[in-house]
Amino acid sequence: xxxxFELVKSFDDNQVLKGVSTTFEKGDxxxxxxxxxxxxTVLLKCLLGxxxxxxxxxxxxxxHYSKMSTKEKRNLRKExxxxxxxxxxxxxxxxxxxxxxxxxxxxxxxxxxxxxRVNFVLKRVNLENVNNKFPAEISGGMQKxxxxxxxxxxxxxxxxxDEPNSGLDPQTAIVIDNLIQExxxxxxxxxxxxxxxxxxxxxxxxxxxxxxxxxxxxxGSYKTIFKTDNxxxxxFVYSSNLYKKVRETYIKENS
Amino acid sequence: MLxxxxxxPQKKSIFWESLFKEIEELGTKSLxxxxxISFFVGGVVAIQTALNVDSPLIPKYLIGFATKRxxxxxxxxxxxxxxxxxxxxxxxTSSIGTMRVTEQIDALEVMGVNAxxxxxxxxxxxxxxxxxxxxxxxxxxxxxxxxxxxxxxxxFTSDQYIVGIRMDFDPHLIRYAITKTMVFAFVxxxxxxxxxxxxxxxxxxxxxxxxxxxxxxSIVIIVLNYFLTQxxxx
Numbered sequence: 001x002x003x004x005f006e007l008v009k010s011f012d013d014n015q016v017l018k019g020v021s022t023t024f025e026k027g028d029x030x031x032x033x034x035x036x037x038x039x040x041t042v043l044l045k046c047l048l049g050x051x052x053x054x055x056x057x058x059x060x061x062x063x064h065y066s067k068m069s070t071k072e073k074r075n076l077r078k079e080x081x082x083x084x085x086x087x088x089x090x091x092x093x094x095x096x097x098x099x100x101x102x103x104x105x106x107x108x109x110x111x112x113x114x115x116x117r118v119n120f121v122l123k124r125v126n127l128e129n130v131n132n133k134f135p136a137e138i139s140g141g142m143q144k145x146x147x148x149x150x151x152x153x154x155x156x157x158x159x160x161x162d163e164p165n166s167g168l169d170p171q172t173a174i175v176i177d178n179l180i181q182e183x184x185x186x187x188x189x190x191x192x193x194x195x196x197x198x199x200x201x202x203x204x205x206x207x208x209x210x211x212x213x214x215x216x217x218x219x220g221s222y223k224t225i226f227k228t229d230n231x232x233x234x235x236f237v238y239s240s241n242l243y244k245k246v247r248e249t250y251i252k253e254n255s
Numbered sequence: 256m257l258x259x260x261x262x263x264p265q266k267k268s269i270f271w272e273s274l275f276k277e278i279e280e281l282g283t284k285s286l287x288x289x290x291x292i293s294f295f296v297g298g299v300v301a302i303q304t305a306l307n308v309d310s311p312l313i314p315k316y317l318i319g320f321a322t323k324r325x326x327x328x329x330x331x332x333x334x335x336x337x338x339x340x341x342x343x344x345x346x347x348t349s350s351i352g353t354m355r356v357t358e359q360i361d362a363l364e365v366m367g368v369n370a371x372x373x374x375x376x377x378x379x380x381x382x383x384x385x386x387x388x389x390x391x392x393x394x395x396x397x398x399x400x401x402x403x404x405x406x407x408x409x410x411f412t413s414d415q416y417i418v419g420i421r422m423d424f425d426p427h428l429i430r431y432a433i434t435k436t437m438v439f440a441f442v443x444x445x446x447x448x449x450x451x452x453x454x455x456x457x458x459x460x461x462x463x464x465x466x467x468x469x470x471x472x473s474i475v476i477i478v479l480n481y482f483l484t485q486x487x488x489x
Contacts (some may be wrong), residue, residue, distance in 0.1 A: 077367035088358040102366050105266050135471050160365075 001025055002047065002158065003191055007056035009042055016042045018214040019056065029184050029191045029204045034211035037237060041162065043211065044194045048160055060158070076170055078106055080153030081189075083161040083180075087143040089135040089150070095122075096131040099150045106154065109168070116180060121149040125179060141172035152183055159184065161193040165200055174196060177204050198237060201225070202246075210236065226250040258450060260379065269413075273377035281378060282385035283443070288390065289335055293326075293393040296334075297335030298407075300325050305410035315411045319401065321418020328351040331390045333480050336439035339386070340472040342440065344447040347382035348376060348468040351459035355437050360452070371452065379444040386440035387433045394432070397416030428462040430486045438483060439476050446472045 003022040008116055009017040016039045024030045032040045045051040047058060049065070058065040060076060082088075089098050095219065096118055103114045122128060127144040135143055142163060149157060161180060165173035181204045184191040195201060202222050203209060209220040210233050218230045225237060238244045264270035303324045308318060351374055354360050363370040399421055450468035454460055468472040 004376075050361055050364060074367045074369070077365055080365055080367075082365040084358045084362060086357055088362040090354075090359055091357070093422065103270060105368060106365070 001059075001061060002114045002192075003045075003059040003149065004047070005057045007043065007046055007058065008054045009039075009046055009051060016047070017053070017056075018070045020211070020214070020216050021056075022216060023210055024192055024207065026188050026190055027185065027188050028206045029181050031201050031205040032209050032210065032211060033196070033201055033236070034193065034217075036187050038211040039214040040211055043065065044192065046161060046163055047192065048079060078102075079157040080124060081154065081156035081159045082158070083144070083147045083151050083164050085166055086146060087135065087140075087147040089143060089146060091135050094132050094134055095127075095138070095146050098135070098146060099153050101113040102150065102154045117153060120155050121144040122146075124152070124183070125149045126175075138168050139223075140175070141169075142177055144168065144172075148179060148183070152187065155187065157189060158159070159189045159191040161191070161195075163195060163197075164193060165195065165197045170199070174203070175201065177250055180204065198240075198243060201237070212236075225255075229246070256371060256447070258444075259369060260375045260448075261376055262369060262372050262376075264372060264376065269373070270377060273373070274381055277377045277381035278347070278385050279425050280351060282389060285342055285389060289393050290396050291395040292338060293331065293335070294400035294403075295410030296322070296330060297322065297326055297397030298404035300397070301404045301416070302408060302410060304410075305405070306340060311377075315348040316419035316422065317407040318405070318411050320422050321419075322401040322416075323420045327394055327432055329426050330397060332435040332439065333476065335390055335393045336352070336386070336443065336476050338434065340439075340443050340447075340476060341469050343382070343443055344469045344472045345465040347444065347447035348451040348454075348465040351448055351452040351462055352464050353456050353458075355452060356457055356461060367393075375445070375448040375452070379447060382439035382444040384438050386443075387436050388412070388435045390432065398403055399405050417474070429489050431483075432478035434487065435480065435483050438479055442472055442475050442479065446475060 004022050007017050007020045008015065020039070020043060032043060034040050046053050048104060063072075063076070065073070090101070093101070096115075099121060100114050103109055103117060107114070109117070118131070122130065123150050125200045127142060127145050127149065130138060130142065130146070135146070138146070159180070164180065165178050168176065177200045180191060181192065183189070193200070202225070205222040205225070208220055208222065208225055209216055210230075212232050217232045218228060220228060225233065228234065238247050243252060300317055304318045304321045308315070346350070351360075360374075363373060402413065402416050405416050406413065441444045447468040450464040450471075451461075453463040456457075
């Protein structure tokens with residue numbers, strides 16, 4: 001379990017996170033949503049250890065981040081897999097080298113074992129025969145799948161995804177969503193997704209945290225988001241006519 | 256930054272792999288331009304010296320002597336370093352800067368990799384170890400270029416030039432040139448890495464950072480050249 005306690009983070013005079021507290025459970029796919037500038041990315045980067053919070057703490061399965069030494073923090077990162085918005089694949093390396101990199105860096109496996117593992121995770125994300133291609137030679141959806149493969153190659157305990165569906169067509173976005181959820185269930189990970197994509201939120205958001213102006217304005221799941229009367233959430237989630245109609249239908253059917 | 260750069264590499268095999276890659280990128284790929292410039296500048300230095308030494312009282316072998324000294328003391332270590340600051344410095348800033356703006360450095364850090372050590376340390380070691388070799392090559396080709404120019408223009412004979420370059424050989428000058436080169440190599444690897452690693456924004460900012468890195472690397476080389484010369488020869 002990841003527990004977040006009263007997290008505060010500022011940049012110069014701009015306080016982006018104003019005391020966010022929440023928990024993320026093992027085996028759950030959690031979504032952080034909110035409008036631009038609400039603090040989603042900053043919260044995710046604090047959880048990843050890329051930003052040091054000004055105050056508050058994060059507890060990873062009982063280990064308090066604020067009490068960790070630099071070495072412990074670096075070791076913690078080996079338990080983290082991250083899928084970046086743009087993929088963040090090493091563009092001068094082949095797909096195989098990209099996925100093999102964490103194994104080469106942190107494991108003592110032989111080349112053969114590493115190659116087996118790379119092929120296994122590539123197969124797991126439904127990609128084959130791309131080992132020797134470069135990131136620029138494959139599609140955006142395939143790049144996202146490679147990024148997922150690289151994120152899970154070390155069997156992480158925690159998987160973080162920043163806008164995994166951005167720039168993807170609706171069909172591919174669903175494939176990526178389902179893949180993330182399947183992997184989360186299969187490996188019993190804690191998966192935290194930062195997303196704007198309401199389809200994803202409704203499909204796989206077992207836990208949803210809504211941020212507004214650096215504060216947690218609402219917390220629930222894809223089941224409860226239809227019922228909530230929280231104005232900030234309804235204004236954000238049901239801003240389009242399509243979602244308004246979906247919500248009305250849901251309420252009618254369940255009343 | 257330097258504290259993180261000079262830590263023990265997390266995995267030796269990866270460090271060696273990166274080191275040889277950087278020797279190729281920063282070193283061997285620069286040999287062509289260094290050889291080309293050195294050969295022709297050596298020729299020009301010899302011709303200009305010959306044209307300016309028109310007094311019958313000044314022996315012709317001084318052309319070889321002056322060419323050798325100019326090339327060993329200044330042209331090869333300092334001006335080759337400035338040329339390398341332009342070529343290699345912009346490559347380092349743009350490659351690391353692009354990795355920064357496309358979140359590749361964040362990806363390394365999230366994996367638990369010391370990104371500064373992984374990206375910068377092999378560059379520093381490759382430059383400091385390989386640039387003296389490049390500068391020695393530049394010295395040889397510069398002096399050779401001077402000899403060829405005499406041959407081509409007829410301003411001095413081969414014998415006169417060879418007597419000049421063999422005259423009053425001082426090994427301390429080579430030590431001075433190599434020491435300068437190693438210091439400049441360190442500057443060429445670190446300043447552009449700093450600008451690339453801490454760039455913020457997009458491709459335009461990476462371009463601006465590359466320009467700044469080349470300018471500051473050149474300035475630092477020129478200033479250090481002054482102090483090193485005063486310390487070692489003054």
